[in-house]
Amino acid sequence: MTRQSHPYLIVLLAAVIATTPLAVDMYLPAMSNIATDLHTHIGTVQQSLSIFLAAYGAGMLLFGPLADSLGRRPLAIFGLTGFTLSSIALALVQDAQIFLLLRASQAFCGAAATVVVPGFVRQLYQEHTAKGMSYLSMMMMLAPLLAPGIGSVILWFSEWRSIFIVLALYGAMIFALVWKWLPEISQPIAGNDDAPAGFFSGYKIVFSNRQARPMILSMMFGSFAFFCFITAVSFVYINYFGVSEQTFSLLFGANVICLILANFINSRLVTRVGSLRMLRCGLVIALISAFVLFLVNYLQLGLLWTVLSIAPLMGALTLMSTNADAIVLMKFPHHSGTATAVTGTLRFGSGAFAGPLLAYFYTGTAMPFALLMLSGVGAVALCQLWYWFVDKQPAPGAL
Structure with a gap:
């Protein structure tokens, strides 16, 4: 797999990794609305951001070695599926504690999709990995730039639940593109006789x-x-x-x-x-x-x-x-x-x-x-x- 054979793959990888900043930033303008609708304190809703980051980090710890041993494409598909389903559930939630739990699920699954991306970039760019990471970051930065504004526009026309519906639609769209266009780039390292065993x-x-x-x-x-x-x-x-x-x-x-x-x-x-x-x-x-x-x-x-x-x-x-x-x-x-x-x-x-x-x-x-x-x-x-x-x-x- 090379940049020449997959010229738009870096764009798809940026779209995959953008799920996290979109999920982090898009709902920020709606925090007070969420607290009012779920009959809870604003501090509880603010905790969802810390919970999201903690679950995301835990997910990376688990899925990083699995990406090396099981392959990257299966994890990307699993992660985007879980991210999409969690976003749908967040749009329907009625309880503040369930909201926090689903935010953790959304982050945990999102980690499975995003942890595989740097491996693809390294395979694409080889010794020029830093150049590929720059391209990736440059495109991915559009997400935090646009996400708060997107959330504000959604709130202008609809309610906060629509933010998570949009996130679900985004996840489903990226899932379809990954299913069709994302190749597997390596065999499981377990098949490498020089690789030590164990998680x-x-x-x-x-x-x-x-x-x-x-x-x-x-x-x-x-x-x-x-x-x-x-x-x-x-x-x-x-x-x-x-x-x-x-x-x-x-x-x-x-x-x-x-x-x-x-x-x-x-x-x-x-x-x-x-x-x-x-x-x-x-x-x-x-x-x-x-x-x-x-x-x-x-x-x-x-x-x-x-x-x-x-x-x-x-x-x-x-x-x-x-x-x-x-x-x-x-x-x-x-x-x-x-x-x-x-x-x-x-x-x-x-x-x-x-x-x-x-x-x-x-x-x-x-x-x-x-x-x-x-x-x-x-x-x-x-x-x-x-x-x-x-x-x-x-x-x-x-x-």
Whole structure:
């Protein structure tokens, strides 16, 4: 399977992985409506987001090794089927606790579909995996850019249940395309005599790789900084700086456009300069931008300075994340599903800490947000120093 034989496969893969940001972001404008209709507190509905992320991470841990052992196409079909059925059930639910349970089911099944995608990208792009991941991210970023607006439009014409009907229709459409066009790219690794047996063997291989560990942690701390932005951005723009919801949507969209632009630049340059150099360029930009963001808030400068410091920071974070993912994937050709499970789980797991930490350090200003983002980027820098040190050392047993 090559890019030439399947020229539109990367678009289909982006559509598959977009199920998660669509399911996360499309219902956000309807949270208060859901709480009212299900006769529950808004906090209960907000918990559904944390439950979704936790179930998604758990699903990746389970389905990552299964993708390597059973094949990727069956898991994609299973995941999209479960995602679609869960979305239909969410449109019909009458009880808040059942709503939370179905959100977990939706996320768990969605993980089965999305965990297989990086393996396909690696097979398609081989040594240019970072370029393929950039294309994938660039297209996938359209989902969080459009999802809140789509949810708002649906609420304008209908009720919140229609949001989940739209998600079900999307899942069914992608299922049909996957059934017809998505090939299997590898035989189960169980058939490889050199592959160790056991469900957890893939995790042992991933975590025992000396060079992979600092790169995985780089991805994790970068994701922590990113989720600090996602968690705090509405407070910073709306509550602290007092912008309207419409202005907030424009500012949020501008940040997503920065992410798309960074992925486009990466796709143009990474084949010439390499993933590691692009990651480190992103790290330098992120360190400068995060420090500027800290100074802006320390000096209590205006909204414009905050926006101008966040924009390059978001682009730099996606440069680091995309290239770190590609480097990790290239190290595990026969365990790409497991490697994806590890990075995906740590990515969402680190994001889960953003909310509690922001709440713990809450001061009514944007300073905790700036400090936590700077801390995340600083931790990435330490991990890259670790990677540089490990890379200079001879492999165990080498003369």
